[in-house]
Amino acid sequence: MTARAEFLDRIRREVAKTPGLFGASTAPRPAQPAAAAETVRRELAERWPQALDRFQLEFELVAGVFHRVRDLEAVPGVIARIARERGAEKLVTWDPAALGFDAGPALARDGLTVVAARAGQEDEASRRRHRADAADAQIGVTGADLVLAETGTLILLSGSGRPRSTSLLPDVHVAVFGRERLVETLEQVGVMLEALHVDPERSMSGAMINFITGPSRTADIELTLTRGVHGPKEVHAIFVETP
């Protein structure tokens, strides 16, 4: 096998041979990512209603189902209705601490089985149990760390109490979010990601970030659009008005 030094030397020699095709620079980066992220948040604190409208429009264009509720109390009702309409019996959710609410008791009263991930449980038995639960649940409930308006995208960070498969294995994914999660453009997402990576605590929380834009889809057979290939067939976003 080629050693790192040898491999890089070869590239260095080639790079040194040429001045390049033209003078070029990479994308401008915020000098102070944390401050730039704060500016974005401040702007959105004013502009969130426009961002939300745009999100709804784009999210529906990619076949997402948008719901709007007054407060967290109303969320379990929406989830229960989604479950009822689809004949679902079992749900998996993020840790209530990561979600910001516990839908478990209310949904259990509706006769649904709710399995919530618990932060801190990471032994082998918990892993196996979690995987089996996520594989047979029909609905997965998560939060969203960023909600991108211009493309109708939900952005989720994995981490403790925030398993990756909650938004992947069940047929239906439901994400719950508030106004503070909204951003308008991909460029702003770039700023938020730059800020995330200089924040030692958050950057080390989980190893995966997923941008989710509508349900899983394919057009691999005769270009016929088909939903729910490997991931969810449906994606719902529930916007909660009062923080």
Added chain:
Amino acid sequence: MSDTALRTPFPERAGAALKDAFLQEALTIATTKFIDLRKESFAGFPQGEALRDRARAIKEATLQHLDAHLERLADNVERLGGTVHWAASADEAREIVLRLCRDRGVRMAVKSKSMATEEIDLNEALEHAGVTPVETDLGEYIIQLAHEKPSHIIAPAIHKTKGQVAELFSRELRGEFPPDPEVLTAVARKALREKFLQADMGITGANFAVADTGTVVLVTNEGNGRMVTSLPRIHVALMGIEKVIPSMSDLVVFLAILARSATGQKLSSYTTLVRGPRRAGELEGPEEFHLVLLDNGRSRQIASTLREALYCLRCGACLNVCPVYRQIGGHAYGHTYPGPIGILLTAMLKGNESVRELAHASSLCGACKDVCPVRIDIPRMLIELREHLDREKIAPWTERVVFRALRRLLMSPGAFRLSATTGRWLQAPFVRDGRLRGLPFLFAKWTRTRDLPPVASRTFRERWKELR
């Protein structure tokens, strides 16, 4: 592509494709649809053109310090607990993956669509070593079951009908399945779900790798990229060295134009950012993360003719608009990467000799350059490639003789005038319906598939004398 297939000369492979009525129809429908979707998507996105310029500049700027960016990427991947492997050749890359499989007792590997693994023929090597590779992108799964090769970079099975897929699934997965894409997709979902849950290893490519944060980025629509990076205990990502980009700020520029160029979507359904193995506290994710950096002829081009081809994002837009690809499809090219950019990538990876014929499989119309999200000047490089083929005496001698003679002729006004006069009476037997057809000798190959305008009864030079 097997060697036997490549032993058939390109004109015959292309000829066979032209006679395949179903392929012709499928190609027309697919490429036309992709062209329309792309056009529509950019029409509603005024900042798209500026973003394409920016993306091009980022690729160029990154290449100018490629060594430094790769070092930074490797350092950051290791900081996050991943392992970096350096593969100078396809052989080395295969050996690295096989050794990982051997040392860790891997029996089955699930794969998310990756052109880089196609490039190194990884599946054959895995099978040979007793590891079952399972392609999980629906299109790739279909062609793997059919023992074929992808015919399009982003739609690998566009050459198959739903009827053929139904037959294939019924035979291979034991059942009776109707030719309904919805049903067939559900069948694949069920079959592959089990594989995701059982596999020991997930193998992916990388659309991008962010040096600054040690992040490998995968763009998929089906969700298989998420499955293979979340469920198996080992994740191996294989990427060409040109996929590295400096920062997250650069990444969002590419994300804004990649899906639009490929499928006309604003973003693909899933963009997955992988930052090493799972962290403390995570219930899921691989225990081990390996990044294989593949050179395989790429670094040789940094200071050479094909430099710009290193910008390529593998979106497939240039295939859809290419008048040659639209006629013959991906298989006739005979190599991993088809289409206009494929000719350049094949020359890069396998040497100029391998594109002796393919270098001419382009009309140089420039449509590819127009749609390329990073504006790669494919026609310029194809011309330079042809020049190299001539200089390195790879081109057939007849072709070299004819073009040398033509060069002499065009450089001397006297000879040019003389050729017009002699041409006028020499051409007489070959002019039909006002075109030159069926020329003899060395020119026969040219006129077999094309015709030429004859020398005019009065040439421009003759008329010019009077007009003055």
